[in-house]
Amino acid sequence: EAGVAQSPRYKIIEKRQSVAFWCNPISGHATLYWYQQILGQGPKLLIQFQNNGVVDDSQLPKDRFSAERLKGVDSTLKIQPAKLEDSAVYLCASSLDWGLDSTDTQYFGPGTRLTVL
Amino acid sequence: AQSVTQPDIHITVSEGASLELRCNYSYGATPYLFWYVQSPGQGLQLLLKYFSGDTLVQGIKGFEAEFKRSQSSFNLRKPSVHWSDAAEYFCAVGGYNNDMRFGAGTRLTVKP
Numbered sequence: 001e002a003g004v005a006q007s008p009r010y011k012i013i014e015k016r017q018s019v020a021f022w023c024n025p026i027s028g029h030a031t032l033y034w035y036q037q038i039l040g041q042g043p044k045l046l047i048q049f050q051n052n053g054v055v056d057d058s059q060l061p062k063d064r065f066s067a068e069r070l071k072g073v074d075s076t077l078k079i080q081p082a083k084l085e086d087s088a089v090y091l092c093a094s095s096l097d098w099g100l101d102s103t104d105t106q107y108f109g110p111g112t113r114l115t116v117l
Numbered sequence: 118a119q120s121v122t123q124p125d126i127h128i129t130v131s132e133g134a135s136l137e138l139r140c141n142y143s144y145g146a147t148p149y150l151f152w153y154v155q156s157p158g159q160g161l162q163l164l165l166k167y168f169s170g171d172t173l174v175q176g177i178k179g180f181e182a183e184f185k186r187s188q189s190s191f192n193l194r195k196p197s198v199h200w201s202d203a204a205e206y207f208c209a210v211g212g213y214n215n216d217m218r219f220g221a222g223t224r225l226t227v228k229p
Contacts, residue, residue, distance in 0.1 A: 004160070042121075042207050042219030043161070056216055091160065106217065108153075108160035 002026065004109035006092050012115045018080040021112045025073065025094030031055070033106060034067055034077050035091040043091055049075065079114075087116045119144040119210045121220035129226040130198050138193040138223050140182075140208030149211040150191040152182055155222075156204045164206075167191065178202070203227045 005024040013019050025032050031050050035043035046065065048056040051072040060067070064083070069075040079086055089111040096105075122141045130136055142148055149168050153161040165176025172184040182193045191208060205224050211217040 040221070042209075042221050044219070045216060048216065093161075105163055105166065108162070110158070110160045 004092055004094055004107055006090075006109040006112055008112055009110065010113050010115075012117065013082055015084055015116050016081040018078065019082055019114060020076050020078045021090050021092075021114075023075045023077070023092030023109060025075075025092070026107055028096065029094035029107075030072075030097050031095045032069055032075050033093040033095075034075070035093065037089045037091055037111070039088070046077070082114075082116045084116050087114055089113050119148070119212060119216075119218045121208050121210050121218055123206075123208055123220035123223050125223045126221070127224045127226065129228060131228045132200050133197050136193075136195045136198045136202070136225070138206050138208075138225070140191045140193065140220060141189050142191060142208070142210040143189065144210050144212070146212065150182075150184060151209040151211065151217065152176065152180070152191075152193045153207045153209065153219075154178075154204045155207065161207065164193070198225075198227055200227045200229065 004026055007022050011019055033048050034046045036046050037043040046060045047067045049069045052069050065079055067077045091111045092109045093106040120143045124139050151166045152164040154164050155161050164180045165174045165182055167174045167184045174182050180195050182191055184191050203225055205222045207222045208220045209217045
């Protein structure tokens, strides 16, 4: 079974530039998550989708971050404009369904490491 | 609001020695608890999870964790550490809508 795919793996940009990350979840997984992991910290949930609808975006800085999952499969996360403090690893995860039971393990992709100069 | 505290930022153990990583949580209802491992350049991998039932949970790679409600703890243990266990370990707590909160992590170094 293929895992969660993310691209690019690394990105370096100047502050005030824009950047986009792509995620392809495990086939059949209804729920998709984007996390931000700053160096030395645990992952922080930015946004959670169930199919193509947003379940939770309470921690997403909406003035500069946006995310979409138009067809309920792939997702993109965009930052515009980027700030120095956005330097982090952006992790995508997916789970089979919404709600925690024995099937709802979140599977993580390898992440995209963003450096903002 | 739920939160997780991992008191140890960095732990060093000798290969073959036992390991215990501490995790304390705060959650208003019955928590769902997880331990993930992250090796350099790798994504997070689930080691084990607790939803209900037996408070001693077995996971992959020989790890186990014990849920203690009275102490709000979910400590991770392994009886004999291997060099390949060196990594960052994250404890997480979640609720019914799968909104997980992670701790800051504990970095494990294994001495030969």
